Amino acid sequence: MKMSGPMEMWLGTLGMIVFMGAWEILGFTGILGGAFPALTAVVETVIDPVWRDLFLSAFGSTAWSALQGFLLGISLAMLLASATVLIPPLREGIYRFTATMQSIPVISLGPVFIVTLGREITPIAVASIGAAFAMFVGTTSGLSAARVPHHDLLSVLGATRMQRFIRLQLPAALPNIADGMKLAAPASLIGAIIGEWFGAPSGLGLIIVSALLNYQITLLWGAALLATLLSLSAFGVLTIFQRSIERRFQ
């Protein structure tokens, strides 16, 4: 059942190669129709001098919107999550508030944000909503991770509610907070891209929607590929961050 490390790595690499090979062959032969380009055709489009600058600036502005939304979203989420602990009467209401915010379809908020906040801010706003929910779930579950005896000990030693929060609950919550950030990063990227659908001046979302409507297949897949790379690298960075926190706190 159990496999050794190198064996696992070999199989994993082989799996990736098979996947990419299958994609290449399916796209090259066109079995699935014209809308499935080969992997090399997509990569060629992305690095083609005609499109390269467009892709670069789109990549940059989407990453920047997503990052701003991510930071805004996780700060708001941590404030709300802290409020559920420090001001217990507010807890139930905050839970329902976040669940409701999460279930509002972004596509109906998009047009409103465009008119009220503007075309540049909309992707950031949508990204922050996406990030906030994932982060809120992670933080609230982390804040309840501290054990009751530890709470009792600090209370006996005369710690106030605030001190208990800062010295016990917050440190105990860090692993879960890192977990929440790991989920919030892809969510904020999705939010930024959807926010761009509604007419942002630039970005991967803009390329995706205009390529969809203009039947520019490789452009569409190229933007999708770049969005995936962005998501993967954010996920990778945060995984490293999470590991380091786990080492420090466990």
Added chain:
Amino acid sequence: MTGFLASSATDQGIRWALNSFRWALNRYWGVILLIVLWHAWVSIKGYNMIVMPPPSAVAHELIVNADKYIGPMWITFLQALIGLAGGMFFGIALAIVMWFSPVAGGLITPMALVLRSVPVVAMIPVLIRSIGFGTTTVVVVTIIITFFPAFVLCATGLRNLPPNSNDLFGVLGAGRLDRLCRLALPAAVPNILVALRLTAPISVLAAIVAQFLMGSNGLGLVIVRGTWNYEMNEAWGAAILSCTLSIVFFIFASSIEQKGRKHWT
């Protein structure tokens, strides 16, 4: 005497009303605040109905033209439900295949990790272009979006066995199939239920985004039609309904999860 009884009855009535009011306020002040802010925002900024209608106008629209929304809501409900069921089914099936064959598992797992970080909702246009405009695409999109959490959580659940239980099954001479049905699958049930709770509300939103982008049918079409025709009442009415549908899916999935958990552990 009767007067005294009657007054205590009204007292009780008032107390009951007060208590339930307090209960509702305690739980739903966030949602109420959201509606109040929405109203305040619209009236302070003086937005007209084309930009953003006040909540009262949307509520009025939903009550007066209720029959207009029942059909689209039913369509969205069905498409989301079929997609959710399909995604859960394929996710669990692939996890079981991986459990049976470590080689297949080794081949697929890293790729699944990569594919999991594909921003799927943002990829809906790619799927639409590749599969075609139509109802099937809505269901396929929903299946793909619910598939990943189901697959990942079920796969970890199948491996997360109680200590030594696998050895016990070996000693008792259980075959692979026995181990799957009597040990691994039951052990994975809590994880599968978590996947259901996570994906149920998302399945509704995924279906709506796909309907919105293609303008196919369901609540997504109502939203896009309302936006095009500057009938924001209609768009927001549909948005509120899809919100409600998503919350209903979530509540339903949570109650299944709680029941299952109680039954299983």
